[in-house]
Amino acid sequence: MEATKEKTRKLTGSKAMAQALEQEMNRDESIFVMGEDVGKYGGIFGSTTGLYDKFGEDRIMDTPISETGFIGAAIGAAAEGLRPVVELMFVDFHGVVMDQIYNHMAKIPYMSGGHVKLPITLLTAVGGGYSDAAQHSQTLYASFGHLPGMKVVAPTFPHDIKGMLISAIRDDNPVVFMFHKTLQGLGWMDQLDASLGPVPEEAYTVPLDKAKVVREGKDVTIVGAQMMTVEALDAAKKLAERGIDAEVIDLRSIKPIDKETILKSVEKTGRLVVVDEDYYSYGITAEVSAIVASEGFDYLKVPIVRLAIPDVPIPYSRIMEKFVIPDAKDIINAVEKMVTA
Amino acid sequence: MKNNNKQDLLWIYRKMKTSRYFEERMEKAYMEGKQPVFNIGAGPVPGEMHLSNGQEPAAASMIVHLTNEDTVTATHRPHHQAIAKGVDLKKMTAEIFGKKTGLGKGKGGHMHLFDPNVKFSCGGIVGGGIPHAVGAALANKKKGTDRVAVAFIGEGAVNSGAFHESLNLAALWNLPFIVVVEDNAWGISVAKDKSTCVPTNDVRAAAYGIKGYEVRDNDPLEMYRVSKEAVERARKGEGPSIIEIETYRYLGHFQGDPELYRPKDEVSKLRANDPIERLKKYLLKETLASEDDIKALDQQILKEVDNAYEFAINSEYPEPEAALEDVFV
Numbered sequence: 001m002e003a004t005k006e007k008t009r010k011l012t013g014s015k016a017m018a019q020a021l022e023q024e025m026n027r028d029e030s031i032f033v034m035g036e037d038v039g040k041y042g043g044i045f046g047s048t049t050g051l052y053d054k055f056g057e058d059r060i061m062d063t064p065i066s067e068t069g070f071i072g073a074a075i076g077a078a079a080e081g082l083r084p085v086v087e088l089m090f091v092d093f094h095g096v097v098m099d100q101i102y103n104h105m106a107k108i109p110y111m112s113g114g115h116v117k118l119p120i121t122l123l124t125a126v127g128g129g130y131s132d133a134a135q136h137s138q139t140l141y142a143s144f145g146h147l148p149g150m151k152v153v154a155p156t157f158p159h160d161i162k163g164m165l166i167s168a169i170r171d172d173n174p175v176v177f178m179f180h181k182t183l184q185g186l187g188w189m190d191q192l193d194a195s196l197g198p199v200p201e202e203a204y205t206v207p208l209d210k211a212k213v214v215r216e217g218k219d220v221t222i223v224g225a226q227m228m229t230v231e232a233l234d235a236a237k238k239l240a241e242r243g244i245d246a247e248v249i250d251l252r253s254i255k256p257i258d259k260e261t262i263l264k265s266v267e268k269t270g271r272l273v274v275v276d277e278d279y280y281s282y283g284i285t286a287e288v289s290a291i292v293a294s295e296g297f298d299y300l301k302v303p304i305v306r307l308a309i310p311d312v313p314i315p316y317s318r319i320m321e322k323f324v325i326p327d328a329k330d331i332i333n334a335v336e337k338m339v340t341a
Numbered sequence: 342m343k344n345n346n347k348q349d350l351l352w353i354y355r356k357m358k359t360s361r362y363f364e365e366r367m368e369k370a371y372m373e374g375k376q377p378v379f380n381i382g383a384g385p386v387p388g389e390m391h392l393s394n395g396q397e398p399a400a401a402s403m404i405v406h407l408t409n410e411d412t413v414t415a416t417h418r419p420h421h422q423a424i425a426k427g428v429d430l431k432k433m434t435a436e437i438f439g440k441k442t443g444l445g446k447g448k449g450g451h452m453h454l455f456d457p458n459v460k461f462s463c464g465g466i467v468g469g470g471i472p473h474a475v476g477a478a479l480a481n482k483k484k485g486t487d488r489v490a491v492a493f494i495g496e497g498a499v500n501s502g503a504f505h506e507s508l509n510l511a512a513l514w515n516l517p518f519i520v521v522v523e524d525n526a527w528g529i530s531v532a533k534d535k536s537t538c539v540p541t542n543d544v545r546a547a548a549y550g551i552k553g554y555e556v557r558d559n560d561p562l563e564m565y566r567v568s569k570e571a572v573e574r575a576r577k578g579e580g581p582s583i584i585e586i587e588t589y590r591y592l593g594h595f596q597g598d599p600e601l602y603r604p605k606d607e608v609s610k611l612r613a614n615d616p617i618e619r620l621k622k623y624l625l626k627e628t629l630a631s632e633d634d635i636k637a638l639d640q641q642i643l644k645e646v647d648n649a650y651e652f653a654i655n656s657e658y659p660e661p662e663a664a665l666e667d668v669f670v
Contacts, residue, residue, distance in 0.1 A: 040602045041530035064500035064536035065467045065528060093466065096502065130382030131439070132389055133450040135465035188379050188597050315664045316450030317439030318387055323661035 011199040012185025014046030016158040017123075020165040021048065021085065023203040025055055028083065031169060032059045034070050035087030035123070044089050045125045045184050067097040071122070075105050078118040085169060087123040091140045091178065094124070105174045106149030120175070121168045126154070127180040127227055127277060130189060131321060134313035141225065141276070142283040144176050145255040151208050152254040154178040156229045158185075158197040160252055163206030171208060178254075180226040194230045211258035213265065217247035220271040220335050223262060223288050225251040228275040228326065235331035244339055254284065262288060263296045270301035271338050275326050280308040302341050305334040347629045349405050351638070353561055354624060356404070357397035357617045359642045360421040363430070364392045366650055367420070367437070371596050379597050385438055385654075388450055390596040391418040395559070395589035398616045399523040400425040402564035403491060403584070406572040412460040412477035412490040414470030417452045419463035422493050428456040430645065431652040440656035447659045448667065468494065468501030471520060475507045478516035478581075489517040489575040496585070497528030499542050508581070512549035517575035519582045521568075525590035530602040542585045549581070556586040559616045562623065589616075 011019065025031045033048060039062035042049035052060045063070040067088060074084035088094060094101065101122070108116050128137030144152045151173055155161045161179065168175035185195035214229065215236050222232040229250040236246035247265050251257065266272050272292055274285040285306035292304060307326040315321050367390070374384025381388065393400075396418070404413065404425035415422040423433055429444065436443025437451045444454055452465035460477070464470055474492035481488040498504055499522060511518040522542050526533050539545065546553025552574065554567045564586055571582040589611040593600045624630040630638075 036528075037530045039530070044529070062531045062535055064531070065497045066500045066502070068502050069500075095466070096468075131387035131450065132381075133453055133465070134448070135452065136389065188381050190380060190382060310665060312664055312668050313448075315448045316388065316436075316445075316453070317447030317659055318382075319439075319658050319661050320447060320664035324664050 007201040008198045009201065010196050011158050011162075013158050013161050013179060013195050014043075014049060014184040014186060016162040016199050017047040017165055017179065018049045018051060019199070020162045020169070020203070021051060022054060024166055024169045025051070025059065027203070030081065031083045031085060032061065033085045033087065034061045034063050034074060036063055036065060036089050038062060038087055043087060045179065045181055046186055047087060047123055047179065047184075067093065068100055071097045072100040072104065074120050075100065075108065075118060078120045079108070079116055083119045083169060085121045085123060089125060090136050091124045091126045092135050092138050094140070101150075102147045106147055109173065110149055117172045118174050119172045121165070122174065122176045124176065124178055125181050126178045127182055128314045128321060128325060129182055129227065131316055131318050133316035137314040137321075139178070139226075139278045141178065141254045141278045142287070145257075145284070145287070146282070149174065150255065151175040152178065153208055153252060154180070154225045154254055155206075155252050156180070156183060156226045156250050157194060158199045160206050160212070162199050163204050164208060164252065166203055167205040167208050170205065175208065182227055183230070192230065209253050209256045209258060211252055211261040212250045213247060213261065214250045215246065215248040217245040217269065219245045219269055219339060220273060221247045221249060221262070221265040221269045222273045222275060222331060222335070223249045223251060224275045225254065225284065226277065228277050231326065231328045232275060232331055235328040235335070238328065238332055239335055242336070244335060246335060251284070257287060257291070259291050259295065262291060263299075266292050266296050267299045270299055272300065273305045273307065273331060273334050273338070275331055276308040277325055278308060280306065280311050283308055302338050305338060307331065307334060349565065350620065350624060350629060353401040353405050353565060354617070354620050355638060355642065356401040356425040357561070357620065358639065359646060360397050360400070360424045361394060361617055362642055363424060363646050363649070364394050364420055366646060368392060368592070368596065370650070381597060386451075387439075389417075390451060391594065392592045392596065393418045393421040395591035395611060395616070396523055396525060397421050398559055398561035398564045399521055399586045399588050400493065402561045403521055403568040405565065406569050407489065407491065409459045410486070410488050412474060412481075412488070413493065414474040414477075414490070415461070415463035415493045416467070416470065416495060416498070417463070417465045418495070419452070419454055423454055423456070423461055423463070426461045427459045428454065428461050429458070430649040432456070434649040434653035435656045438653040438656070439658065440653060441659040441663065442652070442656040446663065446667070468498040468503035470494070471498070471503050471507040472510075474520070475511050475516060475518055478511065478518035479514060481517055482514070487517070487576040489519065489572055492518070492520045494520060494522055495528065496522055496524035496526070496533055496542065497531070497536060499545065500536060508545075508549045508551070508583070511581040512551045515578065515580050517578070517581075519571050519575055519584065522583065522585040523588050524585055525588050527590060527594065527603065529594040543583055546583045551580055552582040554582060554584045556584065559586065559588045559614070561616050561620045
């Protein structure tokens with residue numbers, strides 16, 4: 001259930017994460033956190049801020065840079081009934097541990113006929129936009145979404161970050177919880193309004209399989225996740241000044257993807273732009289387009305537009321990085337062409 | 342290889358000092374556009390910046406024994422090894438400034454420097470370069486050359502699977518491979534004794550039946566001696582080695598690191614025992630160089646580095662559409 005309690009204050013994305021972890025760890029002693037620099041440092045992107053002092057090194061465990069080891073160990077510990085939360089600093093770093101993730105974590109519950117449960121929450125930071133280049137700027141939403149056996153979520157706003165993290169921890173399945181660096185509200189990155197938002201004090205859950213209409217409109221549907229949702233909202237505001245009324249859907253969940261919310265919106269607007277901070281081919285833009293093409297084809301007045309990184313690694317130099325990552329301007333251009341088509 | 346110790350030690354001094362001055366300028370250049378409020382994505386040098394001030398002996402005192410034909414792979418903290426390996430300083434600086442004249446036309450940035458002319462590469466994934474050096478050593482052996490390959494890594498990387506797999510391969514195939522472990526005591530915020538089950542990593546050599554060396558106290562002379570032996574052994578086909586050098590990280594893991602995890606006085610103690618100053622004193626004491634020689638050398642270094650920065654700053658940015666090129670060659 002989504003919380004509606006009156007006791008609410010504004011938190012950043014990272015504080016919302018730390019609060020979710022703290023409340024869940026107080027509630028359930030079987031939860032513990034492992035990862036690189038999650039201890040005294042509090043997580044490079046602030047997800048475990050203050051937790052080391054509260055819970056100590058037995059429950060907030062710094063690990064060596066042994067990703068296959070500690071993520072594999074989370075699988076073993078989860079099979080024994082604990083609820084590990086593991087952080088792997090950047091999503092880009094998963095290459096070395098994908099075997100444990102997609103051959104083991106994602107498949108053991110299925111291969112055991114559901115007899116082995118792996119209640120693991122895998123936290124990882126995604127996204128670019130600050131010149132961290134090809135090995136530290138990816139989102140890889142689709143790479144994880146493609147592989148069966150994991151729920152994959154990518155919330156945008158602090159309210160959903162807290163609620164979905166609590167849902168992820170309570171879920172008996174492996175959940176990959178992607179948080180966007182720029183939406184953590186960190187003092188050393190771009191300051192965005194979206195990274196600070198109202199968060200209820202008490203623990204609450206937000207479902208892991210529901211997208212959210214974050215702006216209602218009638219002329220065009222724009223679907224995004226995380227920073228692309230933020231860009232879409234920015235674009236919608238500017239489009240409104242030009243008399244175009246855009247509806248914006250924040251996906252929140254990559255897998256499972258909420259078909260119903262997308263189809264319902266396109267039925268209303270007849271136009272669809274999908275925007276993704278991931279690679280173009282085989283990605284979210286393809287998936288959402290395929291859903292609408294096969295289940296909502298008749299709703300469409302004009303062809304779907306897909307905006308994504310044009311199948312190149314993220315370049316370092318700012319001017320090239322800006323060129324490859326879609327933004328509000330790209331969305332506005334696409335929408336204007338669509339409505340005049 | 343250099344002919345005698347004097348030339349070698351002067352070369353080491355020159356490379357360490359070049360690296361130090363390059364990084365001191367980089368520290369300032371990086372902060373441009375990031376004050377008063379630090380924003381990692383702002384300024385002429387955006388993104389992460391990992392500086393190696395204090396760690397120079399690990400690179401220079403090893404690479405003095407190498408030629409352009411020997412291979413070096415480095416890490417996310419690559420400037421001191423790149424400079425010692427003779428990477429084109431102008432193009433390297435331009436790359437860090439994101440310019441089209443850079444080593445990678447602005448696509449790589451400071452963690453991703455590639456200069457095939459001197460067989461240098463580095464990368465942003467911990468442990469990622471170790472097997473590449475093993476592969477280079479394998480190629481050297483297949484081609485029947487006496488070339489060697491050296492992987493530089495931090496002490497945090499020894500606990501990655503890549504380290505173990507690579508070392509076993511190198512030993513199994515008796516390759517001309519050396520891994521230099523730069524133990525700067527910290528894996529970002531995690532102290533070595535919180536990540537590693539043995540106090541020093543040279544002892545891990547026993548697990549692979551190869552030679553292990555330990556260099557204490559960031560000593561450029563001892564690193565020079567030990568590296569010479571390891572390189573000579575590798576060239577003669579006597580197999581791989583692990584060298585661990587106890588070195589110093591003067592700055593944060595990255596620029597902007599609040600460093601709340603390390604004792605406040607740690608860095609000032611380390612700086613008081615600076616390896617470049619120690620080598621300079623040694624050169625003077627042994628009359629291998631005069632004060633005037635050192636001054637003249639320092640002037641040359643300043644000029645070389647300043648020229649590289651000037652080249653980088655004056656170079657043009659790439660066209661945005663250049664982002665679409667070079668995915669396939």
